[in-house]
Amino acid sequence: MSDIILTTPLNKEQLQSLKIGDKVLLSGIIYTARDAAHKRLVALLVNGEKLPFELPGAVIYYAGPSPTPPGKVIGSVGPTTSGRMDDYTPALQDAGLAATIGKGKRNQSVIDSCVANKAVYFAALGGAAALTAQCVKEAEIIAWPELGAEAVRRLRVENMPLVVINDTNGNDLYIKAVEA
Amino acid sequence: MSREINVKDITAAITNLAISSNRKLPDDVANALTAARNNESLPLAQTTIDDIIKNQQIAADQKLPLCQDTGMAVVFLEIGQQLQITGGDLTEAINCGVAQGYTDGYLRKSIVSPLKRENTNDNTPAVIHTNIVPGDKLKITFVPKGGGAENMSRLAMLKPSAGIEGIKRFIIDAVREAGPNPCPPIVVGVGIGGNFEYAPLLAKQALLRTIGSKADDEDIAALETELLTAINKLNIGAQGFGGKSTALAVHIATAPCHFATLPVAVNINCHVARHQSVIL
């Protein structure tokens, strides 16, 4: 099984060719956001205001890194549990968000939104956070620094290892695994 | 005769434990992960556990925490009854060590007020459990406990009539419902008996037992093996991607309970099953 190489911005055709269980190496720009940032992102969206980054084609990574030690690009930066962001994800995907990265199950409305918007949900390796930090080549806080670990960061990643959990056809790797 | 220990030494020990326990797994956990890898036949499960193992080396080499979630600080103290703690307040000394360790070690500060969600900014306060034991030593065990796995933990006040079958069902259901969320391969800590607050404490303490060690009671040891086999047939697998490595171990601790009750607690730990002890 060879890994699929993807580079941002992601287009719909690439995303539609992905299947659950595919291993992907992602390079390019992704944005970190957790609970507090999502609340603010969706509030901006609802009010028709400008978001800190362009949503069409974008990738959000549910992650709050540990503090950056001196001389490093970033601290350890593995995924957080995605389910806490489920209430926000469909609205963001309706506005063009192409993919989300986290760990753990999504609810049916996110799975349906992935089908409707041709969006994909990837899992990063939960707990393998020092390894993931090695894939981050640049990191910059672009919004809400007062949120600390939860601030929105723009990351440039190289070959970040991901697995497709929810594809554009409504499939779910977690469900398929336990049905096998 | 009593022995004295200064709180400054306790603060220093906690600082060290906070940093080192977040960077290095206990040997038994690391060995169990390697064994799980060798037991897998599914390619995706193999490469997933390979990356989990690789992460340990990178964390050590780069002096980074294994996981960005460096947890809530849970501290177990076994205080010898002949020991006198001098020079200040013990609780303050522990929290001081936590604040120092999480700052010096570039560990994430994840503790907030429960309603306003305001960060305390130094990862305090710790959750401290003390036990008075014979002797004149102080044993400190430091457990950074991540939120993802803690959220998947459960407590039930079962009816005694539920019996052993009800207990098994509750434990397996807790693991099944948790699925990929607590970062499997997990360690399952179970507390059976005690009461409403004691069962979860037993479950948490059970997480600290060495993986591969047997429970003292033969029936409990057999129950642990049976549950581990059943859990690893759920096919949740490493990270929930499928495979045999849902859990590395099931550890059960028991205590007598009131004859009207049957408390059962399941505390789940992720594959970053951190804990470290020191004796002062």
Ligand code: SF4
């Ligand atoms: S559950 Fe454990 S491994 Fe997963 S993110 Fe939390 S602390 Fe890290």
